[in-house]
Amino acid sequence: xxxxxxxxxxxxxxxxxxxxxxxxxxxxxxxxxxxxxxxxxxxxxxxxxxxxxxxxxxxxxxxxxxxxxxxxxxxxxxxxxxxxxxxxxxxxxxxxxxxxxxxxxxxxxxxxxxxxxxxxxxxxxxxxxxxxxxxxxxxxxxxxxxxxxxxxxxxxxxxxxxxxxxxxxxxxxxxxxxxxxxxxxxxxxxxxxxxxxxxxxxxxxxxxxxxxxxxxxxxxxxxxxxxxxxxxxxxxxxxxxxxxxxxxxxxxxxxxxxxxxxxxxxxxxxxxxxxxxxxxxxxxxxxxxxxxxxxxxxxxxxxxxxxxxxxxxxxxxxxxxxxxxxxxxxxxxxxxxxxxxxxxxxxxxxxxxxxxxxxxxxxxxxxxxxxxxxxxxxxxxxxxxxxxxxxxxxxxxxxxxxxxxxxxxxxxxxxxxxxxxxxxxxxxxxxxxxxxxxxxxxxxxxxxxxxxxxxxxxxxxxxxxxxxxxxxxxxxxxxxxxxxxxxxxxxxxx
Numbered sequence: 380x381x382x383x384x385x386x387x388x389x390x391x392x393x394x395x396x397x398x399x400x401x402x403x404x405x406x407x408x409x410x411x412x413x414x415x416x417x418x419x420x421x422x423x424x425x426x427x428x429x430x431x432x433x434x435x436x437x438x439x440x441x442x443x444x445x446x447x448x449x450x451x452x453x454x455x456x457x458x459x460x461x462x463x464x465x466x467x468x469x470x471x472x473x474x475x476x477x478x479x480x481x482x483x484x485x486x487x488x489x490x491x492x493x494x495x496x497x498x499x500x501x502x503x504x505x506x507x508x509x510x511x512x513x514x515x516x517x518x519x520x521x522x523x524x525x526x527x528x529x530x531x532x533x534x535x536x537x538x539x540x541x542x543x544x545x546x547x548x549x550x551x552x553x554x555x556x557x558x559x560x561x562x563x564x565x566x567x568x569x570x571x572x573x574x575x576x577x578x579x580x581x582x583x584x585x586x587x588x589x590x591x592x593x594x595x596x597x598x599x600x601x602x603x604x605x606x607x608x609x610x611x612x613x614x615x616x617x618x619x620x621x622x623x624x625x626x627x628x629x630x631x632x633x634x635x636x637x638x639x640x641x642x643x644x645x646x647x648x649x650x651x652x653x654x655x656x657x658x659x660x661x662x663x664x665x666x667x668x669x670x671x672x673x674x675x676x677x678x679x680x681x682x683x684x685x686x687x688x689x690x691x692x693x694x695x696x697x698x699x700x701x702x703x704x705x706x707x708x709x710x711x712x713x714x715x716x717x718x719x720x721x722x723x724x725x726x727x728x729x730x731x732x733x734x735x736x737x738x739x740x741x742x743x744x745x746x747x748x749x750x751x752x753x754x755x756x757x758x759x760x761x762x763x764x765x766x767x768x769x770x771x772x773x774x775x776x777x778x779x780x781x782x783x784x785x786x787x788x789x790x791x792x793x794x795x796x797x798x799x800x801x802x803x804x805x806x807x808x809x810x811x812x813x814x815x816x817x818x819x820x821x822x823x824x825x826x827x828x829x830x831x832x833x834x835x836x837x838x839x840x841x842x843x844x845x846x847x848x849x850x851x852x853x854x855x856x857x858x859x860x861x862x863x864x865x866x867x868x869x870x871x872x873x
Contacts (some may be wrong), residue, residue, distance in 0.1 A: 430454050433490045433513035433759070435470050435482055438548075442522045445470045445483065450566060455510065458564040460482075462522075464557040465529055468588035469520060469697070472560035476571045480586075481697045482516065482752070489514040489756050489764075494594060496756075496764045512759040519548035519753055524837075527869030528553040531862040533848040534582070537823075538590030540731040541866050544739030544829060544838045546769040547748030550870055552732065556585040583866045591699045594688060594728035595842060598814030598855070599638075600825045601657045603722030603737060606655055606787065607730070608664050608678035610780040614786055616652035626664045628715040635664045635718055638813060638854070656795035658811060660722045667721025672710035675720060679704035681775035682737050683747065684729070694734065694772070696752035702729030723814060734840035737775075738827040741784050742808070742835035745776035789832045797826065799860035806832040809863065811855035820845035826859035830867050839863045839869035 432448030435445035444466045450457040458473040460466070471481025479487060488494040492501055492513040528539040528551040538554040545563045560572035578586050587593060588775050609618070623643045625634035637643060643659040654662035667675060676686075682702040685691045691701025705726045710717050719725040732750065740747035749770040756765040776784070788808035791797045797809040824846055829838040846853030 390534055390801055407633065413816055418672075427491065429510060429511045430492050431456055431510050431759075432473070433492070433515040433757075435490070436515055437520050437522045437525075437548075438516045438518060439522065440517055444518065444520070445473075451460050452566065454566050454799050457566055459820075460560045460564070463559045463561060465525060466520065466555075467557050468554055468590065468592075469518065469552055470560065472563040473573055473808075475566065476568055477563065477575060482518070484563065485697050486516050486753065486756070489516060493561075494756075494764075497758065499758070500758055510602050514759065514764055515757045516753050516756065517755045519543075519550065519754055520552070520752075521550045521870070521873060523873070524551040524552065524866060524869045527551070528731070528862075528866045531865035532841075532843075535843050535858075536589070536845065537841065537843040537847065538588065538731045539839070539841050539862060539866060540590050540735040541837055541839045541870055542732075542735045542748075542750060544742035544748065544835050547736075547739070547751045549732070549752050550837065551866060552588070552590050552752075554589040554591075555561060556583050557580075559670040588728070589842070589844070591695075591697075591730055591732040593784040594700055594703060594730055594846070595823055596725075596727060596814040596816050597702075597729045597734060598812035598823065598825055599660070599663075600720070600734055600737075600810050600812035600827045600840070600855070601727055601729075602655060602658065602663050602812075603741065603784070603788070603810050603827065604649065604679055604682055604684075605663055605666060605670075605675065605721045606681075606784055607741070607776050607780065608674055609651055610783055611678065611684070611776065612670060613672060614651055614666070616650060616783055618651045620651065620654060620662045620665055622647055622654075622659070623661060624647045626661045626718060628664075628718055629668070630714045633715065635660055635722075637661055639781045640857060644771035652790060655787050655810070656745075656790045658796050659789075663721050664718030670721075672705075672707040672717050672720075675717070676704055676707045678775065679727075681747075681773050682740065683733060683773065684837070688728075693719045693736070693750065695732075695750050699732060699750070702728060702733045723812060731840040731842050732872040734825070734827050735838050738808075738810075738829050739835075739838035740773075740775050741788070742829035742838050743781075744778045745774055746771050747773045747775055763814055785832055788828075796854070796856045797860050799826070799856055800826065800828055800867075801862045802830065802864060805830050806869065807864070807867065807869075808832045808835075809860065811860060813854045821850045822853060824849075824853045824857070824859045825855045826863045828860075828863045828867060836873075839870075841865045841866075 434448040447456040471483040541551040550667040686706040796811040809828030814823040841859040
């Protein structure tokens with residue numbers, strides 16, 4: 380009798396191994412081939428929506444950014460986004476017609492329960508007759524900071540990015556306009572197509588995040604990068620530079636002037652620190668010409684700027700467009716562009732997320748961290764399946780130079796162009812920017828900052844397109860700096 384029991388146990392164990400091998404073969408080895416078979420398209424869609432797709436959670440592990448709810452019909456689960464447009468550019472959508480985007484796409488294997496780590500859970504659910512369940516992902520988004528960024532930006536066109544400079548964690552990522560992903564994720568194809576048509580025909584492109592997907596001239600916020608290059612080349616904060624009314628650009632009859640046509644105060648010569656505080660275009664044009672395009676390009680590369688938009692190399696959980704600074708060869712036939720590039724114009728372009736990383740690198744003692752949007756993956760039973768640790772990606776500056784630049788940026792906020800970002804009891808380091816982007820068009824208004832300067836916990840970048848409500852009268856200090864201040868205050872209350 381005992382022998383028969385052993386034989387039965389062995390047979391059951393063998394059957395279990397065979398079953399596990401078959402499931403593994405279907406879900407892992409043959410999954411792609413089966414999925415690409417046209418005859419399986421309808422069955423695949425039905426099977427996909429039989430899965431209780433995992434949640435996308437905020438950093439607190441409780442606030443739900445995306446979840447699945449039971450629905451009627453063959454498609455058992457429908458994707459829902461409780462915060463709607465507030466986090467649409469982060470979660471993306473999961474559509475039966477148009478597929479998936481952003482985190483829904485990037486972490487689809489986990490969310491859909493297809494990741495190898497979930498095979499034991501899938502097998503258990505199958506044996507117990509339960510719907511297959513996906514894993515949840517925990518993001519770095521702080522709901523309070525995200526809301527503060529959205530409220531401060533209001534209905535102004537533009538974007539806001541906030542990170543923790545010590546870890547690269549993205550605390551907030553907000554863009555106007557945004558969209559509601561819920562109609563795209565319904566089970567009514569007509570509703571989905573109507574919503575899609577409205578979004579794709581909108582000239583404001585709400586499906587595209589102005590915080591991370593598009594590029595804009597950074598204007599004077601790029602002087603942070605140029606100042607870093609000057610410090611690395613041995614020009615200290617006290618180094619003195621000619622301070623004429625305008626700069627005569629090489630190979631052209633055009634001059635480069637300061638914002639508003641003024642002459643920066645301080646005399647015939649001013650220091651690098653004073654030039655940054657007053658955001659002197661003339662002086663930074665001189666610095667750019669003195670350093671040369673090779674030095675400027677090398678410094679920009681350390682901060683993640685690529686030679687062209689299709690060569691961006693900043694790794695991120697969802698698609699992100701890295702900034703651009705031209706190859707030095709470009710300047711061989713465009714010599715005036717050296718000075719213009721040094722003030723963030725001509726072919727230089729970036730977005731708020733990238734500029735938050737730039738500010739974050741200065742704040743973090745010269746080390747740029749990889750932007751992190753997801754910290755961990757949790758199994759349906761709450762077990763942590765995978766974690767993603769902070770990761771440095773470059774050192775654009777020495778620690779000493781970062782400390783010097785921090786003091787210079789604090790001066791910008793305390794008595795320079797960025798006073799609208801001052802917070803009582805907190806030392807804020809920042810830089811304004813007002814970027815021209817077309818003849819007769821209002822400028823884009825920028826502000827980048829981090830705080831507290833002596834122990835940075837948050838770095839922020841803001842862009843308001845076309846001057847927002849101030850139009851041609853807009854400056855980064857007037858319209859973008861107050862938005863950054865509100866985001867910093869929310870982040871410091873965490």
